Amino acid sequence: MRLRASAVTAILRIPLSTTRDAMAPLSPEQLTRELELTIRQLRAATARISELESQLAQETAYRHNLIRAEADLRQLTGESTAMKAVRHAIQQVAKTDRTVLIFGETGTGKELVARAVHQLSRRRERLLVKVNGAALTPSLMTSELFGHEKGAFTGAAKRRVGRFEMAHGGTLFLDEVGELPPETQVLLLRVLQERIVERVGGNEPVPVDVRLIAATHRDLQAAVATGRFRADLYYRLHVFPICLPPLRDRREDLPSLIRHFITHYNRHLGKQVTDVAPTTLELLRRYDWPGNIRELENVIERAMIITQGERLEIDPSWLIPPSLPPLLMTTSHSLAETEKQAIRDALRQSRGKIYGSQGAAAKLGLKPTTLYGKMRKWKIDKDGEPLSDRAK
Numbered sequence: 001m002r003l004r005a006s007a008v009t010a011i012l013r014i015p016l017s018t019t020r021d022a023m024a025p026l027s028p029e030q031l032t033r034e035l036e037l038t039i040r041q042l043r044a045a046t047a048r049i050s051e052l053e054s055q056l057a058q059e060t061a062y063r064h065n066l067i068r069a070e071a072d073l074r075q076l077t078g079e080s081t082a083m084k085a086v087r088h089a090i091q092q093v094a095k096t097d098r099t100v101l102i103f104g105e106t107g108t109g110k111e112l113v114a115r116a117v118h119q120l121s122r123r124r125e126r127l128l129v130k131v132n133g134a135a136l137t138p139s140l141m142t143s144e145l146f147g148h149e150k151g152a153f154t155g156a157a158k159r160r161v162g163r164f165e166m167a168h169g170g171t172l173f174l175d176e177v178g179e180l181p182p183e184t185q186v187l188l189l190r191v192l193q194e195r196i197v198e199r200v201g202g203n204e205p206v207p208v209d210v211r212l213i214a215a216t217h218r219d220l221q222a223a224v225a226t227g228r229f230r231a232d233l234y235y236r237l238h239v240f241p242i243c244l245p246p247l248r249d250r251r252e253d254l255p256s257l258i259r260h261f262i263t264h265y266n267r268h269l270g271k272q273v274t275d276v277a278p279t280t281l282e283l284l285r286r287y288d289w290p291g292n293i294r295e296l297e298n299v300i301e302r303a304m305i306i307t308q309g310e311r312l313e314i315d316p317s318w319l320i321p322p323s324l325p326p327l328l329m330t331t332s333h334s335l336a337e338t339e340k341q342a343i344r345d346a347l348r349q350s351r352g353k354i355y356g357s358q359g360a361a362a363k364l365g366l367k368p369t370t371l372y373g374k375m376r377k378w379k380i381d382k383d384g385e386p387l388s389d390r391a392k
Contacts, residue, residue, distance in 0.1 A: 050158075076112055077260055078253030082245040086113065093240045094120035099192070101177075101237045102215040104244030105357070107294030110215040113242060114173040123211055126170030129163050134179035141184050143200050146191075152201025164197045164208050171211045177237065178218035178229060189233045212237075219356055247289040247296060248367065254284055254296075261297055262312065265304040273304060277313045287319045290365025340378045343371070347384035354382065 026034070076087060093100055094117045102110045111130070118128040136144055139153070147162030163172060180188065191197055192212065196205040214237050223229035247254075262273050289295055303314045346360040353359045354368050361368040379387045
């Protein structure tokens with residue numbers, strides 16, 4: 001904390017005029033004034049101590065979260081070219097204080113990268129504070145980031161320190177930055193430019209020394225083009241981009257990731273799994289993993305819970321894409337019809353867009369090239385309609 005114990009001691013040093021001349025007699029009026037002054041100072045000191053205790057409790061909670069998360073850095077394992085590039089980028093930027101922008105689909109490990117950058121930086125002894133840009137309403141998000149003064153709005157019973165102040169000297173991880181509302185984008189830009197924050201309802205700027213790491217699964221350039229994201233903020237954030245590959249593009253890392261999760265859940269579940277059934281390993285290799293590493297971990301955890309022996313096996317039905325309801329997959333005919341309908345629906349919802357986070361391929365959990373192949377197979381155009389006889 002920036003306020004040391006000496007600061008608290010200073011708060012309690014309440015000067016009394018009686019100490020200047022302890023032997024001088026006081027009139028009843030003087031004594032009353034002195035007592036009133038002492039009471040006001042004690043109340044102010046009590047309020048300040050309460051504020052410091054609240055801030056300390058918040059920081060302690062974040063420190064506990066940080067300690068629990070350090071072991072998870074091992075999940076950045078993998079010898080694929082893409083993961084080697086990610087680790088190299090982390091090592092390059094960690095020693096600086098530059099802003100980092102992490103791109104990647106949901107479940108690829110963006111928070112793990114942020115933690116790795118923080119742990120390798122000179123700020124590792126201070127807090128890594130996380131904020132999710134999609135978790136709160138615009139008004140609450142502003143208060144969460146920058147804090148508020150007592151009485152700033154209904155329910156603001158006391159002053160609250162924001163996440164930027166809490167991260168002073170450390171790192172702020174702003175996840176889902178692409179979801180921030182326009183008004184918060186303006187305030188964030190000011191912090192990056194001037195290194196100061198103003199609490200909601202306050203008028204005194206508070207200097208902050210914070211390293212910012214932002215992350216998003218969205219195409220921010222497209223958001224800038226449509227006016228949903230400020231161009232000046234984008235360029236402030238886009239100092240050192242790190243792009244995390246989806247798991248389907250680094251299948252060679254699956255064995256090491258599977259071993260990592262087996263070791264983890266052996267320890268936590270008291271299991272002794274040492275092997276993976278060949279059919280299971282092949283099944284995991286062929287699956288496209290729309291939920292990426294997070295989905296892989298969930299599948300391994302589920303299998304570890306029900307496994308009784310030393311060999312891990314997975315039920316193939318667990319890997320059915322959400323777009324293909326299992327109850328409808330009773331025959332090859334119903335499977336074909338279900339798949340065709342799912343593709344038509346996704347193309348219509350995406351208005352013919354194949355690529356990108358809002359494209360039909362992402363909605364179906366498929367590679368764009370795979371989706372094009374299925375569209376040709378089922379003779380469906382990009383609008384989800386049957387191809388004309390001429391197009392066929």
